[in-house]
Amino acid sequence: MAEELTDSDVLVPSWREAFSAVPRHRFIPDTVWVEDGDHLVPVHRKDDETRWVDLCYANDSVVAQVDDGVPAGPGQAGHEITSSASRPDVVARMLAALMAEPGMSVLEVGTGTGWNAALLAERLGSAQVTSVEVDPAVADRARRTLREAGYEVTVATGDGALGYPPHAPFDRVIATVAVDRVPYAWVEQTRPGGRVLVPWTTDFHNGALVSFVVARDGTMQGRIVGNVAFMRLRSQRGKRASLDRHVHDAAAARRSSTDLHPYDAFGEYDASLAIGLRVPHCKLIVTGHGGGAYTAWLIDPWSGSWAGLDYRPDADRYVVRQSGERDLWQEVHDAYQWWDGLGRPTADRWGLTVAPDDQYVWLDAPDNPIDRPGT
Ligand SMILES: C[S@@+](CC[C@H](N)C(=O)[O-])C[C@H]1O[C@@H](n2cnc3c(N)ncnc32)[C@H](O)[C@@H]1O
Structure with a gap:
């Protein structure tokens, strides 16, 4: 070894x-x-x-x-x-x-x-x-x-x-x-x-x-x-997200569609890191359906909100369902655009400052803190 x-x-x-x-x-x-x-x-x-x-x-x-x-x-x-x-x-x-x-x-x-x-x-x-x-x-x-x-x-x-x-x-x-x-x-x-x-x-x-x-x-x-x-x-485990417990009333969910490829948001390290900075209390679960198709589930186990994006390899738009008080896919999408607008910073450009009563994330230098809604 x-x-x-x-x-x-x-x-x-x-x-x-x-x-x-x-x-x-x-x-x-x-x-x-x-x-x-x-x-x-x-x-x-x-x-x-x-x-x-x-x-x-x-x-x-x-x-x-x-x-x-x-x-x-x-x-x-x-x-x-x-x-x-x-x-x-x-x-x-x-x-x-x-x-x-x-x-x-x-x-x-x-x-x-x-x-x-x-x-x-x-x-x-x-x-x-x-x-x-x-x-x-x-x-x-x-x-x-x-x-x-x-x-x-x-x-x-x-x-x-x-x-x-x-x-x-x-x-x-x-x-x-x-x-x-x-x-x-x-x-x-x-x-x-x-x-x-x-x-x-x-x-x-x-x-x-x-x-x-x-x-x-x-x-x-x-x-x-x-x-x-x-x-x-x-002490920081938080809550586990579960499809059985958190995804229900699928028929009543709000439906829309997106052309953002889920891999760009979830699979790409720098993008998903940045999305995590901006979208609190949101967990990702992926379930495969065979033939390369899958659903990417976003779940907030605290509020019970969830979203599901159905990926099909032959499609260029994907069906999105959202349920609960948060529009989780929309939040992820907005965070992706925020990251894109910043010039797609790579992971090594982010930093943290930890002080007695406060800690915050910055981009490039401690005098450039970023806003993290809901954290
Ligand atoms: C990934 S394992 C550590 C691997 C370890 N260094 C080794 O060489 O095997 C994480 C460990 O952290 C422990 N842990 C979790 N929360 C902790 C806490 N608050 N204080 C101390 N240990 C903790 C877990 O019980 C677990 O044994």
Whole structure:
């Protein structure tokens, strides 16, 4: 795995030794979950060791826990992924972006399996690494696994949004969970000049990696430096959108049509990132109908508004249905035009400022904040 990541230029030289030294499989639980069609199903090491090992060393995330450790029974909504070992190339890119050097102290938020904490400990030393995990069972397992692998890092059980004051200030904070509001504790607990690396998300778009530098005035500024998708911080999970629960009265929906190709709005990274900035509380679900046809559903689980756009490969206009107090497709369409009008800024032109009582998104420079309706 380390060789493959090196060959594809993902693993920078300073992290190569750590990746080779830390055996990922030691951190992966004996039962993991894999996708099977629309479902997640368990794979047990005792039943299929070869498959389990392959999963441990594939360049993919490994689902270590679903439904907060109490898997939903038959007939209930599909499983939700609640803990995983992140994809190796994502971990490698994030560690490179963290710019941590031996001697620096690091706070990791979201211990999960403990694999990333082990990589940090291997390079920086166990005493330099503190990791916080909200789920007690996940934290206990990671603590034990890390110790057995020879890494005496501090694994604290608790809400990582609060940081870990007993070990602050840190030189680096790395979140391995996504947030839409960056907890101010991460600024407070980082030394001026230190870095905070955060997977940042909106309801519409998941997500972007933001690399912040903490200033002396108690604020931090950051720019988008990559494209990552993480599960959310537990307290910021929001509501799940579901077709069964939220899409009804289709016959009574307001009908219109559009010539905006859904891929331009949803599939294109820079566009969907910008739409997420402007259209709050809007989740996207796509259902395929075969032959390349699909419906893109926009759902606001808070107000119950929904929209469906029916894509047919042979059409150049697409039927849109909208229901509820919001015209969600219209909002997405307007946000797309707003982004287009700005000259289609790429992700790297957006940045965030986090201050004690406020945080905002800007384009190109902090003195150019953008208006984000409803957030
Ligand atoms: C993608 S996994 C982290 C992967 C991990 N770094 C690894 O190497 O395996 C995200 C983890 O964040 C945890 N988490 C979610 N909300 C949290 C919070 N508020 N504080 C601390 N951990 C949290 C989840 O329970 C989950 O284990």
